[in-house]
Amino acid sequence: MASSFTRILAGRNPAVLLAGLGAGTAAVGFLLSESGALSAESKRSLYPPSADFPDLRKHNNCMAAALTPAIYAKLRDRVTPHNWTLDQSIQTGVDNPGHPFIKTVGCVAGDEESYEVFAELLDPIIKDRHNGYDPKTMKHPTDLDASKISNAVFDEKYVLSSRVRTGRSIRGLSLPPACSRSERREVERVVVTALGGLKGELSGRYYSLGDMTDSEQQQLIDDHFLFDKPISPLLTCAFMARDWPDARGIWHNNEKNFLIWINEEDHTRVISMEKGGNMKRVFERFCSGLKQVEQLIHERGWEFMWNERLGYILTCPSNLGTGLRAGVHVRLPNLSKDTRFSKMLDNLRLQKRGTGGVDTAATGDTFDISNNDRLGKSEVELVQMLVDGVNYLIECEKKLEKGQDIKVPSPVTQFKK
């Protein structure tokens, strides 16, 4: 190898040579600068995109399905205004090949601009994950008018608790995978200051993860409010656990039915929840609380990340649009044993989880049932779908109790493709 290249090398620009040699790995011996240091510029020419393209042969996630060598070559050297790169976005998907049955997303956004700068990769991923939603041509509807919801007070013999969650990002600051310590602290300051302005049934207080006392911590655990340092490699490989627990915390109102997580997987996660089946009230509080928080940050010159293509911008592409998961813990002892249960959920566009949340198993006959969709339908539409679906499931459960037969409902219509 050495002899055939030494003639070419004499007096030629190393970068040009390298391009001519093709895949960078063949020529690694020949690009040391005077000092032997590998500079960032020479690295780019020494290793063309083909040398860095990840090995995704064993992978099953949306990123691996969408990323081609051509897309990678086009996007590899781009940088967002917050210095975030493609390699950083996809690292979590490279490190976590996925599961044959569960298709994870496999990439994250580092900032609002990621969705533009890396659109060639993220648009197909969004389409894949969100039932064909095309960000280039479609608009996402936002509707937080809780008065439009009907039939949303469930039979408490079946529904044990009701909950709605979403996320919100503060425009101008990098997202959890990318943020520096000062940006993360700024998110905390902005949000905590705003929450301090909440009154009445929403007034509450903030508990910083790093500063809380042992007894405060125990109380938050007992209330099932405390979030812990992420251990899921899906999150840690996406750099979201850096500097833990700096600038992380939990805010909740005195009534303990409105709760905000700060700087976990998103800038904020907003949760409204109650025991029992009054989803109407849960959603009303959710919408009212969100509106008030938004007003309070506006007063200080901040706003949430949102646009009409993608709705609310969040770290994971799976949470774009509404970022909304509305769900109940519901007892379905008979229905859950029926072979048609899964099909019914599919058609109602609902998903089941164990009562510990995502990736847990159900205990006994109680399930966490929530909406599947996030993008392309408004908050009101999704909550109404959840409400209608849960009502239907409860009716089926009651029928089965009486020995009557049930019907699988026809599929709920999707948005126009």
Add this chain to the structure above:
Amino acid sequence: MAKNCHNDYKMKFTGDEEFPDLSLHNNHMAKVLTKDIYNKLRGKSTPSGVTLDDIIQTGVDNPGHPFIMTVGCVAGDEESYEVFKDLLDPIISDRHGGYKPTDKHSTDLNFENLKGGDDLDPAYVLSSRVRTGRSIKGFTLPPHNSRGERRGVEKLSIEALATLTGEFKGKYYPLNGMSDKEQDQLINDHFLFDKPVSPLLTCAGMARDWPDGRGIWHNESKTFLVWVNEEDHLRVIAMQQGGNMKEVFRRFCTGLLKIEETFKKHNHGFMWNEHLGYVLTCPSNLGTGLRGGVHVKLPKLSTHAKFEEILTRLRLQKRGTGGVDTASVGGVFDISNADRLGSSEVAQVQLVVDGVKLMVAMEKKLEKGESIDDMMPAQK
């Protein structure tokens, strides 16, 4: 600052706003890093783009343990040790017994300079092992490297190792693509290294893209082994059952020097300088990067009141037989040299050989119910 440095955006914030909260931390980095040093270094970058926050992230994320002092930072490339010397020199001094920025490190891989080492009692010394690390010049280190670079290191390593002959003739097993049978064999031989789970390593970015570009090479007799792209570019290990440390060290030195020749031919020699010796990812492994040790049965000595003091005086450390962070099983300890920087390979292995010989003699005395007070060594 290098162009397109990923640090540029962060420089818009002040050093005070960015300074990490180290109030609960107990590691070398946290002890040394002040706001002044942070402010001085945060705008800098090595030619390949490594910045201060890159090297300290692992120490920020892992506060440490009240009893165990971790280093709390890593190098992203060879130049890190120069560009960030205001932080790394004091850490190196703390970790390596007061080693000064002006000190010179001596390298001695001439196995013939080792005296003895072939007569450790195999009834007590169950196995002998010497390991070190090597970094390949012209590539950035595991915390920072791209997939292309890591694959480049792997490719060069495969070529270099393929030139070995005689007792060193062997085979490379890439982690990605080994058969189940090969994997089981490597586990049974205690050769297989797995994806790092320690947050000390994962927070430093060393597990990215696993298992791409990683693999294990070993010779036919399974006495010489090389890990590619784990915590360092290369980890080189010589080992065998029994107490013949002399033979292990001979094989170690011979094999290392042969491998080095091949890398040099490709203009990618090992990273080395006369101040820091061999340059490795973790500052704790600078100098020789050498850990030479034995698995030795010391049930009586290990429970003696003076055991720790003996180890300290002999400049040795104990670990459990599972390696670092494990406990001893059945009175068998892993005893190895504590030093890395400021003394040569020969000197460090000599301490192990002499020290273990003494401790075995002490164990035998204690078995007979005799005292070891007159055998206490002076501080080496």
